[in-house]
Amino acid sequence: MDILPRGSLAPITRKLETLSALSDGERNAIAAMPIQVQDYPRGSNVISEGDHSTRCFALIEGFSCTVKLMLSGERQIIAFHIPGDMPDLHSLHHKIVDVGIQTITPCTVGFVRHEVVHDVCARYPRIATSFWRATLDEAAISRAWVTNFGQRKAPERLAHLACELLSRMQAVGLSDGQACRFPMTQTELADAIGMSPVHVNRSLQALRARGLISFKGQRLQVLNWPALKIFASFDPTYLHLNEKSD
Amino acid sequence: MDILPRGSLAPITRKLETLSALSDGERNAIAAMPIQVQDYPRGSNVISEGDHSTRCFALIEGFSCTVKLMLSGERQIIAFHIPGDMPDLHSLHHKIVDVGIQTITPCTVGFVRHEVVHDVCARYPRIATSFWRATLDEAAISRAWVTNFGQRKAPERLAHLACELLSRMQAVGLSDGQACRFPMTQTELADAIGMSPVHVNRSLQALRARGLISFKGQRLQVLNWPALKIFASFDPTYLHLNEKSD
DNA sequence: CGTTTGGTTGAAATGTGTCAAACTTTGTGG
């Protein structure tokens, strides 16, 4: 754990810039925030359910997910996070966190103390707005997941998730055409879409058989984007990707 | 449609007070916001998907829900709203709304223009915080719904929804012991939990057979709260009911 | 090279959807 050189905040600054335009002063204020960088191996808990939160973090490198653990031992994955995301911003106002955050791959995260964030928000209202918007973007994704669960069968659900992930990766410049890194195991996908791993496997085969997507070595490749969108009835409006505040 | 006398803002002020303590100045600023009151019959659209939003609203009286309409004509209910809720606060920063809001009963709502809210937020940071928190509370509920869909079968899912609704009604003083108004039809419940109306009906019968709840004349009566909580594995932490900011 | 982890397969059990009909309640106009 050490202090991050200014440059490493690039993913977060870039993310905030997508939310609203920043002045030089605002950019500097963000770059000046004291940040504690920490690496986590795959499968570790960055935040545990029930923790009392005093800081929040940005995902600098790697994939993580928000999870809810059941008494039965089952785990529900509620959201996936990609570099630049700030998955526990809500802890700024919800001190008792009701979900955990786990790493899916080895991750590098940057922690910032809540006082620091509150202070920056107080001095730069537009930054506060950006943080608020980041939490709203997340909320919109949760709503889309509710719809995904309620309205779609397994193959369509998986297809929709693939559409979402690729779109988000494209939005932060982490895609390679219509392909991107996709390190989730089938068991993790099962925990995310609320189905058994066996059924995930069969649904993925159905998607492959239709020539929509392919998975090889932790990569998702979309073979027929228009057809995939139609199959999943994917409408990216909910991601609010090209909509800045103010 | 007319201007509301100050007193009618009571549900909203009370709601905001549950989010963070308000000073007299803050209370006055809220009471002074110009508000347009409008009545809607049951089954009408307060907000339609795709609208470009210039104001947001508080539900003063009645029940409404957030919906996502599918191309197929199906509708997914994403959230239920009770008096005091401000279901489209997110439109403050997401101008293009990706969901609609429909009334479940006749409703009275109060609209406030976005500029007015932004102005109050700028002058009273604690009010801004309260609004932010209100959107975070909603987001936490969406996350809980994802878990509800992913982890529970129909009867447990319905039971969890009943727990949530009753808890929220209790929190704003609209319950009657362990009973409260519950005007949703089985078809609406079906749209909310992503199941067919027939299966909702059978699941409700299962809950009644277990002696957990009863429905009569738009009322939900919980007959065995401890047993219901266990059956639904309901943990109210996610509602953040007794947690104020600052 | 063996071990572990993740992916694939088949068959049977369970959960849920669909359709069509009957029943019950609610609301409305005469």
Added chain:
DNA sequence: CCACAAAGTTTGACACATTTCAACCAAACG
């Protein structure tokens, strides 16, 4: 206040989606 219509609820039989369990296979890894 009644009669009727409309809306909401309940039932049964059958089809389909998904889970479960157990086994096998393939790739990754020390």
